[in-house]
Amino acid sequence: MKPINVGLLGIGTVGGGTWTVLTRNQEEITRRAGRPIQISVVADKNLALARNVTGGGCRLTDDAFSVVCDPNVDIVVELIGGYGVARELVMKAIENGKHVVTANKALLAVHGNEIFAAAQEKGVMVAFEAAVAGGIPIIKALREGLTANRIEWIAGIINGTTNFILSEMRDKGLAFDTVLKEAQRLGYAEADPTFDIEGVDAAHKLTIMSAIAFGIPMQFDKAHIEGISKLEAEDIKYAEQLGYRIKLLGITRRADHGIELRVHPTLIPARRLLANVEGAMNAVLVKGDAVGATLYYGKGAGAEPTASAVIADLVDVTRMHTADPEHRVPHLAFRPNAVADIPVLPMAEVQTSYYLRLRVVDKPGVLADITRILADQQISIDAMLQREPEEGEGETDIIILTHVCHEKAADAAIARIESLPVVKRKVIRLRLEELG
Numbered sequence: 001m002k003p004i005n006v007g008l009l010g011i012g013t014v015g016g017g018t019w020t021v022l023t024r025n026q027e028e029i030t031r032r033a034g035r036p037i038q039i040s041v042v043a044d045k046n047l048a049l050a051r052n053v054t055g056g057g058c059r060l061t062d063d064a065f066s067v068v069c070d071p072n073v074d075i076v077v078e079l080i081g082g083y084g085v086a087r088e089l090v091m092k093a094i095e096n097g098k099h100v101v102t103a104n105k106a107l108l109a110v111h112g113n114e115i116f117a118a119a120q121e122k123g124v125m126v127a128f129e130a131a132v133a134g135g136i137p138i139i140k141a142l143r144e145g146l147t148a149n150r151i152e153w154i155a156g157i158i159n160g161t162t163n164f165i166l167s168e169m170r171d172k173g174l175a176f177d178t179v180l181k182e183a184q185r186l187g188y189a190e191a192d193p194t195f196d197i198e199g200v201d202a203a204h205k206l207t208i209m210s211a212i213a214f215g216i217p218m219q220f221d222k223a224h225i226e227g228i229s230k231l232e233a234e235d236i237k238y239a240e241q242l243g244y245r246i247k248l249l250g251i252t253r254r255a256d257h258g259i260e261l262r263v264h265p266t267l268i269p270a271r272r273l274l275a276n277v278e279g280a281m282n283a284v285l286v287k288g289d290a291v292g293a294t295l296y297y298g299k300g301a302g303a304e305p306t307a308s309a310v311i312a313d314l315v316d317v318t319r320m321h322t323a324d325p326e327h328r329v330p331h332l333a334f335r336p337n338a339v340a341d342i343p344v345l346p347m348a349e350v351q352t353s354y355y356l357r358l359r360v361v362d363k364p365g366v367l368a369d370i371t372r373i374l375a376d377q378q379i380s381i382d383a384m385l386q387r388e389p390e391e392g393e394g395e396t397d398i399i400i401l402t403h404v405c406h407e408k409a410a411d412a413a414i415a416r417i418e419s420l421p422v423v424k425r426k427v428i429r430l431r432l433e434e435l436g
Helices: 013-024 026-033 047-056 065-070 086-097 107-121 138-145 159-174 176-186 202-215 233-241 303-320 366-376 407-418
Strands: 002-008 038-041 059-061 075-078 099-102 151-157 244-255 256-269 281-288 292-299 352-363 383-388 394-404 429-433
Touching: 002 013, 002 065, 002 429, 013 047, 013 086, 013 159, 013 303, 026 038, 026 303, 038 047, 038 303, 047 059, 059 065, 059 138, 059 292, 065 086, 075 303, 099 107, 099 303, 107 202, 138 202, 138 281, 138 292, 151 202, 159 176, 159 233, 159 281, 202 244, 202 256, 233 244, 233 352, 233 394, 233 429, 352 366, 352 407, 366 383, 366 394, 366 407, 383 407, 394 407
Parallel strands: 002 038, 002 075, 038 059, 075 099, 256 429
Antiparallel strands: 151 244, 151 281, 244 256, 281 292, 352 394, 352 429, 383 394
């Protein structure tokens, strides 16, 4: 049978992995797809690199736009990344009637609504399994495997860099800056790690999962994003003493009046499977009404794990290449005319539990003042820990775990607590999720 021709844009880490895995497993992939899948052209500015990876096994060009306009290319694989030229290339490929496979989570989170609308109108597919959690098939699970369920919430460790840093901080008691330098040395963190450590990368991925889970448009601009750069080693230690571990979680939840969409450091009970995901690994916990909680775990980045997802998409597109567009799985799991305009809740309306660390003067009556303020906001205390001050120190840390309350109530209580003369620094506030 005639092969399906793929135009590969970018042959860096993931592009090189895609070439390698597709070549190595060609026979197996053909048996599954029903016809050969071949990369017929590679576009990359670094032609020497492209030649070295492909060994001259296909046509090479430094002009990506010539690939998306090539009438002999059936599927375009976009592995360039970013919002700029990648968007132009994807839109031009769609305009020319080509299917698209992409690993570009940033592009989809910000421009996905426009891209999917254009693909729907043109009758082509945009596949993006590799955009979220690397080799873990979480998009397929949400779009197809869990389609009978009303998804209640998703909580995921979806950035390997931050998970590696937090694991090292906990295991070795080191400061954030020290571990970040080590992560950069080992290649887990970029030279500019901002997108990872400030939670932006996780928010891109969470935006995509939320849209599929709840049948809503991409709404990255509504996501609440906090990273780990300000996290202190003391809080990791205190959390451990209280039976919790701190992870950077992406959380999206169906609430009474909208959808929660938030990324932030989170305390999780140490007994939960998610709390024991260490190093650069990813894991996503999905709660459905029928199936209950399901966990998806694996490598969230890297050449071949991500290539695994790219090629799975290529197989899916090849299988459905000639199918009536109306009979394909919708891009966001729900039919385009059934996507709901459900609002994303502002953080003030989110309900969760809290970890509060207060640096206070060590004298009688302080705790009574603090608990009175919490009670005034209808915030009840679940657990408390007080550090014994060193002799002559005069100050101590009080750690409070609260029951579930509105964020706006926690904000009001913290503002009042910080105004007390006996409170010596800003209150450290982290959110806590039981994930039960």
